[in-house]
Amino acid sequence: MLPVRVAQSVAARGGSAHIVGLMGEADKAIEAFPHTWVKWGEVGGILRALDGAGAKSLVIIGSVNRPDLADVRLDFGAIRNLPLLLSLKVGGDDSILSTIVRFFENKGLTVLGAHEVAPDLVAPVGPLGRRAPTKDDARDIAHGTEVVRTLGRLDVGQGAVIARGYVLAVEAAEGTDEMLERAGRLRQWGEGKRRGVLVKMSKPGQELRVDLPTIGPKTVELAAKAGLSGIAIEAGRVLIAERDEAVAAAERAGLFIAGIPALGDGA
DSSP: OHHHHHHHHHHHTTOOOOEEEETTTSOGGGGGSSEEEEOTTOHHHHHHHHHHTTOSEEEOOOOOOOOOGGGOOOOHHHHHTHHHHHHTTSSOHHHHHHHHHHHHHHTTOEEEOHHHHOGGGBOOSEESSSOOOOHHHHHHHHHHHHHHHHHHTTTOOSEEEEETTEEEEEOOTTOHHHHHHHHHTOGGGTTTSOOOEEEEOOOTTOOTTTOOOEEOHHHHHHHHHTTOSEEEEETTTSEETTHHHHHHHHHHHTOEEEEEOOOOTTO
C-alpha cells in the first residue's frame, strides 16, 4: 500500500509520519504507524489530526472513489470551508488538485510530493530489471512520449500504448488499467510476439505534489495480458507502488520496466 511505503521511506530517513486515513478508502495497514481515521466530509477532523500530530508538512497520496452521499459527514470544519469544497466541482483534475493544495497551504502546512519525501519510490533513468528496451521499443517510446506530452497539455491523461509506431490506446478518465484492457483487445500487432510499450508520464504543469502518476504490479499484469513488451515511465516523476514486486512480476512475464529522462514542464 503506497501510503505505508511512503511512511516507511520517511522513517528509514529518520523522519516521522502520522497517517490520516479515509474510512472505506485507506487500508488498515496504516495502523502500523501513528494514525487517525476520518470519514468523508470531516475536514475539521483532518485538520485537528494534523495539528495534534504537530505536522508542519503534508503528503497527499492514494486514490479514492466517489463517496456514497449517505457516508458523507460534514463537520464544522467542512461547513466553514463550504465555498471552497463546492468549487472543487468545477474544472479539470489539475484545477481541483491545485485548489486542494492551496487550501492546506492556507492552513499553514507545506504540501510535499511523495517523490520528495520518498525518492526511492520513483524510477531512475534506465532499466529496473535485467530486460531493456530494444531499438523497436525505443522508437515506440519516443512516439509515445510525444503523444502523452501533447495530450497532457490538454489535461487529458498520463499514458499511451504504442506498438510499431501506431497509437493503440490513450489514457483518459478511465485510467491506466482500463486503457491497457482496451489495448489488449487489439492483439493483431502481436503475431505471437510481444510488441508495444506502455508510456506513463506526468502532464506538463501537473501538480505532482498530489497527483504523481503511479504504476504497480497490477499495471505489469495488465501490460503482460495486453501482449506488450514493456513499460516506460518518466524518471523521477512516476511512483512505483510495491517496486520489488512490480519488477519481479515484469521479469517473470518477460517485460521490461525502464525509466526515461524527464522532459520538464516546458517540453
